[in-house]
Amino acid sequence: MSSFLIEGGRLLEGEITPQGAKNEALQVLCATLLSAEPVRIQNIPMIADVQTQIDLLRRVGVRITEHGRGDMTFQADAIDLSFLHSEEFLQMSARLRGSIMLVGPLVARFGEAVISKPGGDKIGRRRVDTHFLGMEALGAQVKYDADRGLFHVTADHLKGTYMLLDEASITGTANIIMAAVLAEGTTTIYNAACEPYIQQLCRMLNSMGARISGIASNLLTIEGVKSMGGTTHRILPDMIEVGSFIGLAAMVGNGITIKDVAYEQLGIIPHTFRRMGITLERRGDDIFVPRHEHYQIESFIDGSFMTFYDAPWPGLTPDLLSVLLVVATQAKGSVLIHQKMFESRLFFVDHLIDMGAQIILCDPHRAVIVGHNNEIGLRPSKMSSPDIRAGIALLIAALSANGRSTISNIQQIDRGYETIDVRLNALGARITRID
Numbered sequence: 001m002s003s004f005l006i007e008g009g010r011l012l013e014g015e016i017t018p019q020g021a022k023n024e025a026l027q028v029l030c031a032t033l034l035s036a037e038p039v040r041i042q043n044i045p046m047i048a049d050v051q052t053q054i055d056l057l058r059r060v061g062v063r064i065t066e067h068g069r070g071d072m073t074f075q076a077d078a079i080d081l082s083f084l085h086s087e088e089f090l091q092m093s094a095r096l097r098g099s100i101m102l103v104g105p106l107v108a109r110f111g112e113a114v115i116s117k118p119g120g121d122k123i124g125r126r127r128v129d130t131h132f133l134g135m136e137a138l139g140a141q142v143k144y145d146a147d148r149g150l151f152h153v154t155a156d157h158l159k160g161t162y163m164l165l166d167e168a169s170i171t172g173t174a175n176i177i178m179a180a181v182l183a184e185g186t187t188t189i190y191n192a193a194c195e196p197y198i199q200q201l202c203r204m205l206n207s208m209g210a211r212i213s214g215i216a217s218n219l220l221t222i223e224g225v226k227s228m229g230g231t232t233h234r235i236l237p238d239m240i241e242v243g244s245f246i247g248l249a250a251m252v253g254n255g256i257t258i259k260d261v262a263y264e265q266l267g268i269i270p271h272t273f274r275r276m277g278i279t280l281e282r283r284g285d286d287i288f289v290p291r292h293e294h295y296q297i298e299s300f301i302d303g304s305f306m307t308f309y310d311a312p313w314p315g316l317t318p319d320l321l322s323v324l325l326v327v328a329t330q331a332k333g334s335v336l337i338h339q340k341m342f343e344s345r346l347f348f349v350d351h352l353i354d355m356g357a358q359i360i361l362c363d364p365h366r367a368v369i370v371g372h373n374n375e376i377g378l379r380p381s382k383m384s385s386p387d388i389r390a391g392i393a394l395l396i397a398a399l400s401a402n403g404r405s406t407i408s409n410i411q412q413i414d415r416g417y418e419t420i421d422v423r424l425n426a427l428g429a430r431i432t433r434i435d
Contacts, residue, residue: 002410004395004421007430008380009402011254011291014427018242018261019045019418020070020235024197026098027174028204028233029053032062032074033105034178035208037230044070044235048415052096059083059092060102081106084114090150091116100131101171104178107140107155117149130165130172137163138176138183160185160224168193168218168312174201181210183224192220195313196265200236207231237262240319241417242287243269244392247323248424249289250278251330251400256427258287267314275306276327276335294374297333309338318342322393325349329357329378330400331371338366348390351383352397380405388416395420399429 020043029050032039044050046069054072058064061080065073083089084106093099094116106113117128132142132151140155160183165172173193178201180187192198194216202215208231211223242261249256250273263270263285270280270287277295281288297306310318318341328335329352339345343364353359355378358370380403385391391413398405407413410433413420421431 001408003406003408003434004398004410004413005432005434006395006398006405006407008399008405009377010252010399010428010430012248012252012399012424012427012429013254013256015257015259016245016423016427017259018237018245019047021045021197021238022047022050022240022416023170023195024200024235025050026053027101027171027197027201028235029057029074030098030101030105030174031178031201031205031208032057033076033079033102034109034181034205035228035230036075036077037228038073038075039208039230040067040071040073040232042071042232042234044072045238045418046070047418048411049096049098052092053098056089056092056096056099056102059089079110081110081112084112090114090148094149098171100128101175101178103131103135103151103153104175107135107153108158108179108182111155113153115151115153117151128172130167130169131175133166134163134172134176135179137161138179138187140179158183160187160222162188163190165189165191167191170195170197173198177201177205177212177220177222180222181205181212181225181228183222185224187222187224189220189222190218192218193312194218195317196236196239196267200233204231204233207233236265239266239269240317240389242266243273243320244323244396244417246270246273246278246280246287246289247327248396248399250276250292250295250327251396253289254291256289257283258289260285261287263287268316269320272308272316272320272324276324277331277333278327295331297328297331297335297371299333305334305336307336307338310340318345319389321345322348322389323396325359325367325369326352326393326397328369328371329359329397330374332373334368334370336366336368340365345387345390348386348394351381351394352378354383355379355381355397355401377402379403382406382408384408385410385412388412392417392420399424
């Protein structure tokens, strides 16, 4: 198990560029299965989860040509469906939650998909009902083998229909869209997720010949087509990395510029950090965060203290609540973090409490943070990363703490942040990777 050794208490400065969006990459990679023609994807983040997804595609028969780092062409013209039934495929797919998005394109084009119950972060229950209810609405048959923990989905013929999703699941919406583009007739999806990742997927599919309207809304209309062609697609910058770097710059920055952020796609993220008292300067498509000796959390108009909670787009993404929580530990004022979607995601605050943070974990979903106003620094500590987003939050905390900290289980961080130690060391951090 690998670890990070962090020499904290150093101010960081310079420029950093966010990687391609992890969540978008996992979707558009699966979409390459919808066509036998070449599909070129650029700005692919070469992180652990994405590389596992690419390996799954390669093993199932997709031909992959590399043009440079993060720039690849995928051609799914010789798919081996027998590999889906192998133990190797089931074990690989079980390690990655994004593998479930193979189902939609496989069923739409080949009439069959087998997938293990997906893995990923240990952040509480993450049900997959929306995916399979959508497949059944389109005419597929879904069988679950509880003993082996796998789903078998088959369909002789998919037919468009109206559906109201039981939740605005991002991956569920993506899966249903990819199945519906090759279904006969028209599919209408209401309560669809409309995050930038979904918008990007829809635009890519339209460039391949799909007919999707209502993009950027929660009501999508998809007119099925008989086949799909090739295209070239560029993945957006990762807005979760952008938000993580804003938090990093506020706590330990001495002037940091975040380059090429696709500012118009960040939604409420810049506004949320400003409500934390953090100064952001938009410079073209870059964000500059100056040094903050102090920053003060806003209060609501009636004087009650601030609450941040996750919500479907255009609300605040749950993936940034861990970062906001850490940043709040050194703010002036108090804030309530309400993590509505996952009941285990706040448990990492025990590590921050050990570092001297003033946090009350009210229940699995809510935590109250009383900021130190940079008057009492966090203490160095030994800790373990439970998931991707908690991992980056703990790394920010360790960089702010004077002294030597250790974070183990950094495979979780590597799943979402590409060579994060190398990139932060270029800003002046001292992070040593220990294998």
